[in-house]
Amino acid sequence: VESLTVGELAKKLHREPSEIIKKLMGLGVMATINQELDKDTIELIGTDYGVEVEEEIVIDKTDIENYVDEDKEEDLKERPPVVTIMGHVDHGKTTLLDSIRHTKVTEGEAGGITQHIGAYQIDANGKKITFLDTPGHAAFTTMRARGAQVTDITILVVAADDGVMPQTKEAISHAKAAGVPIIVAVNKIDKEAANPDRVMQELTEFELVPEAWGGDTIFVNVSALDGTGIDELIEMIQLVAEVEELKANPNKLASGTVIEAELDKGRGAVATLLVQSGTLKVGDPIVVGATFGRVRAMVNDLGRRVKEVGPSTPVEITGLSDVPQAGDQFRAFADEKTARHIGEARMSKHREANLAKTSRVSLDDLFDQI
Numbered sequence: 001v002e003s004l005t006v007g008e009l010a011k012k013l014h015r016e017p018s019e020i021i022k023k024l025m026g027l028g029v030m031a032t033i034n035q036e037l038d039k040d041t042i043e044l045i046g047t048d049y050g051v052e053v054e055e056e057i058v059i060d061k062t063d064i065e066n067y068v069d070e071d072k073e074e075d076l077k078e079r080p081p082v083v084t085i086m087g088h089v090d091h092g093k094t095t096l097l098d099s100i101r102h103t104k105v106t107e108g109e110a111g112g113i114t115q116h117i118g119a120y121q122i123d124a125n126g127k128k129i130t131f132l133d134t135p136g137h138a139a140f141t142t143m144r145a146r147g148a149q150v151t152d153i154t155i156l157v158v159a160a161d162d163g164v165m166p167q168t169k170e171a172i173s174h175a176k177a178a179g180v181p182i183i184v185a186v187n188k189i190d191k192e193a194a195n196p197d198r199v200m201q202e203l204t205e206f207e208l209v210p211e212a213w214g215g216d217t218i219f220v221n222v223s224a225l226d227g228t229g230i231d232e233l234i235e236m237i238q239l240v241a242e243v244e245e246l247k248a249n250p251n252k253l254a255s256g257t258v259i260e261a262e263l264d265k266g267r268g269a270v271a272t273l274l275v276q277s278g279t280l281k282v283g284d285p286i287v288v289g290a291t292f293g294r295v296r297a298m299v300n301d302l303g304r305r306v307k308e309v310g311p312s313t314p315v316e317i318t319g320l321s322d323v324p325q326a327g328d329q330f331r332a333f334a335d336e337k338t339a340r341h342i343g344e345a346r347m348s349k350h351r352e353a354n355l356a357k358t359s360r361v362s363l364d365d366l367f368d369q370i
C-alpha cells in the first residue's frame with residue numbers, strides 16, 4: 001500500500017486507533033483517525049510493532065486473499081454444492097464416491113488408500129454436485145488453517161459395523177468449526193454386523209440427532225458396495241444445497257482455491273483448482289499462491305480437455321512457473337503484466353518469509369545454547 005488512513009492502519013495492526021494516534025504523537029506527528037499516512041510513516045509504525053507486522057503491510061498490495069469480490073445480487077447465479085466426504089479410515093469414503101460416480105476409483109489406488117484429494121463432479125436430476133474425497137483430514141486441516149473454505153456440505157461416513165471412531169470425531173469438529181452442515185451416511189448396512197441404531201445413538205453425543213428422534217440431522221443408511229440408499233443420499237445433498245442457496249457470479253475473472261498440486265515430469269507444475277467464483281479460461285494469466293503463469297491447458301475430472309470452467313468446478317491446470325500448495329488461493333487477471341507483477345512480488349515475499357523463518361529458528365537455537 002502506498003497510503004493508509006490511521007483507522008485503516010490500526011485495523012491492519014489489530015490495535016485501537018487511539019493507540020496508533022499516541023504512537024504518532026510520540027513521533028511528532030499529530031493525526032486524526034481519518035488522516036492519510038505516507039509509506040514511510042506506515043513503515044515506522046510497523047517497525048515499532050515488529051517485523052512481521054511490517055511484512056503484513058508490505059505484502060498487502062499483492063495479497064490476493066485480500067481482494068473482495070463484490071457482486072451485484074443480479075449477477076449471482078446458482079452454483080453446484082461442493083461436498084466433502086469425511087470419516088474414519090476404511091469406513092468407505094472412496095467406495096461411496098465410486099458408487100455415486102458409478103466408477104471404480106478404488107481399484108486404481110495403490111493399496112486402496114486414498115493418496116490425494118480426488119475432486120469430481122456428477123450430474124444428478126439435472127443438477128451438478130462437486131465432491132471432494134479427502135485423504136484423512138490432514139489436507140482439510142491445512143486448508144482450514146490457511147483460511148480456505150471450500151466445502152458447502154460435509155458427508156460424514158460412519159461404518160454401521162464399526163461406529164464412531166477417532167477420525168469420525170475429528171471430522172465432526174472440523175465440519176462444526178467450518179460451520180458446514182453435516183449429512184450422516186451410515187455405511188456398510190449390508191453387513192451382518194451392521195447396527196445403524198447404535199451409530200445414531202453414538203452420534204447424539206455430538207449433537208447429531210436424527211429427525212426421527214426430534215433432531216435436525218439427516219441420516220441416510222447406505223451401502224456403498226451394493227448401492228442401497230445412494231439415490232436418497234444424493235437427494236438429501238440436493239435438498240440441503242437448496243436450503244443453503246449457494247450462488248456465485250460466473251461472469252468475471254476466476255478465483256478459488258488449490259485442492260492439490262504436484263510436479264509432473266512431462267507437464268511441469270500441475271494444480272487441481274476449485275473455481276469458486278467467476279469463470280477460468282485457457283490462456284488466462286493467473287496468480288496461484290506464491291506462483292503465477294498462464295493457464296496453458298485445462299483438464300476436467302473425467303480427463304477431458306476443457307476451454308473454460310465456472311463456479312464450483314474442479315479442474316486440473318498446467319502453465320504455472322512453480323508448484324503451489326494445497327489451500328493456496330488463486331486469482332485470474334485480465335493481463336499478463338499484472339499477474340506477473342503480483343506473482344513475482346509474492347514469490348520474493350514468500351522467499352523472504354522463509355528466510356526470516358530460518359533466521360528466527362537459528363536465533364532461537366542460539367538462545368537455547370546460551
Ligand code: GTP
Pocket residue numbers: 087088089090091092093094095096106112113114135136187188189190191222223224225226
Ligand atoms: P481411506 O481412504 O483409507 O480412509 O478409506 P475409505 O474410507 O476411503 O474406505 P474405502 O472406500 O477404501 O473402503 C474400505 C473397505 O471397506 C474396502 O474393502 C471396501 O470394499 C469396504 N466397503 C466400503 N463400503 C462398503 C459397504 O457398503 N459394504 C461393505 N460390505 N464393505 C464396504
Ligand code: MG
Pocket residue numbers: 093094095112113114
Ligand atoms: Mg479412501
